[in-house]
Amino acid sequence: MTTKKYIKLILILGSLTALGPFSIDMYLPGFSGIAKDLNTSVAKVSMSLSSYFIGISAGQLLYGPLLDRFGRKKPLFIGLMVYILASLGCVYVTNIDSFILLRFVQAVGSCAATVASVAMVRDLFPVKDIPKVFSLLMLVLGLSPMLAPTIGGYVTEDYGWHMVFLILMFMGIGILIASQIGLPNSYKPDTSISLKPKPIISNFIKVLKEPQFYTYAFTGSIAFSGLFTYVAASPIIFMDIYHVDAKTYGWIFAFMSISFIGSSQLNSLLLKKFSSEQMIFSALIVQSVITIIFLILSLNNLLGLYETIGMLFLFLACLGISNPNTAGLTMAPFAKNAGSASALMGAIQLGLGALASFAVGIFVKDSVAPMVVIMTATTIIAFIVLNVGKRFITQKVEIAAGDDAVIGH
Structure with missing residues (x-):
């Protein structure tokens, strides 16, 4: 593959990956x-x-079977329309009420882009390159929460909230044209895949029974729920407890995204020296230590604004390293069912x-501590799931030095 291609x-x-986060974050400043x-x-x-x-x-579960049955581009076209x-x-x-319903429909549509992008990574790149490609997609995913609320704020202030949805519509049109012209037909439609509920469910169960899938999908998703906790x-934390204004909050959010982006890019370099398994294990160990220290500080009221920012920065850096690797190893065994595996991984996450984030809504009121408790719990549970799950993997598809997947015993 040439560098240009x-x-x-x-x-x-990356643009397919960014559509969802932009649709979530860009209209937030227009709520009032x-x-x-x-x-x-x-x-x-x-x-x-x-x-x-x-x-x-x-949508995650809907598009998995459709992408395997009809190839990648047709369901992607329909979803974007x-x-x-x-x-x-x-x-x-x-x-x-119409707005709430239309947002649901918009989400189902945008989901085609999310699921297709993950499945096409598995189609288009050798297994050894998958974590590296996911790291680059993390860069896009990390930039989105930095850019979307800021752009949304300026657009809402100058032109009103309606313009945000016009911009999202034109983003959708641009991505539709780029994906239909610029992406190859990476996967031939598989007519053997049925769209009846029973075979679809049994297909998801088949994916879920793969030890490498459930070990890394649940490890990654449980750890990654710490990011949802932070976002919610x-x-x-910053505006009610530490009383920063909306503009400062935007800058703090952008600064935090640098941690996540930076570490996921560092991951690409570290993969030249270490295996994905080593990276996940090490990241979760460090993350556990950080969250326990964070918890002790929060329970003893030793955290000010800057200490909280510092601890969260380190926490997100660990996620930026573990997430591309858990995603890569989750998808590695699936040459045939990549669409279903991608959908199931997304739905679990x-x-x-x-x-x-629902737990945050219930427990986080006037203290940082409940947020840190949730983060500590998810990190430790993820570490336990990783170590228990690894025992059940008898045939491991590794990210190896060669071009293809390697089966390890």
Whole structure:
């Protein structure tokens, strides 16, 4: 593969990956404007965020079988068309219930991009390159929460919240054109895959029974729910407890993203010396130590604004290293069922992340400690799952020096 082609593929796959985060983060500054225009409360507007998460979770499982049955590009085209039309609908919406429903439809559409991008990484790149490619996609994923709320804030202030959804619609159109022209047909449609519920469910069960899948999917997802915890808790922690203003909060959020991006890029360099297994194990050990220290400090009221930022920065750095490796090893055994495996991995990650953020909503009120308790628990559980799960892997598909997957005993 030439460098030019490699960069082109990464850029297109990266844009597919970024669509979801932009759709989640970009309209957040417009909540009060939406509430005012649709004659409702900000709390009711936040239901549109919940409906979006439900849509992503459902869409993850829907597109897996479709991508395996019809190839990658056709379901991707349909999903992006649904996204574009739903975004346009959000511009002209007149009541909150329609808005909540359209956000659900928008999420189902955007999900095609997320699932297809992960499956196409498995199609287009040799197994040894997968963690490196995921690290580059992490760069895009990390930039999105830095850029989206900032852009959304300026757009909302100058042109109103409707313009945010027009921009998202044009993003969808651009990504649709780029993916249809720039991406190869990476996977031939497999007519042997049935779309009836029973075979689909049995296919997911087959994927789930693979020890390498459940070990690394659950290790990665449980650890990664710490990121969802941070995102959900950060407005309360920084704006309510430490009383920073919205602009400063935006800069803190951007600074934190640097940690996640930087470490996921460092991961690419470290993979030249260490295996993915070593990276995951080491990252979780360090993450456990950080969260325990963080917990002791929070329970003893020894944390100010800067100490909290410092501890969270280190915590997110560990996630930036472990996440591309758990994703790579989760997907490695699946040449045939990559779409279903990708969908199931996404659904598990999102489901556990939603649980973590739901816990934040219940427990995080006027102290940093509940957030740190959730982070410590998820880190230690992930470490236990990794060490127990590894015992069941008899045939391991490794990220090896050669071009193809290597079966280890």
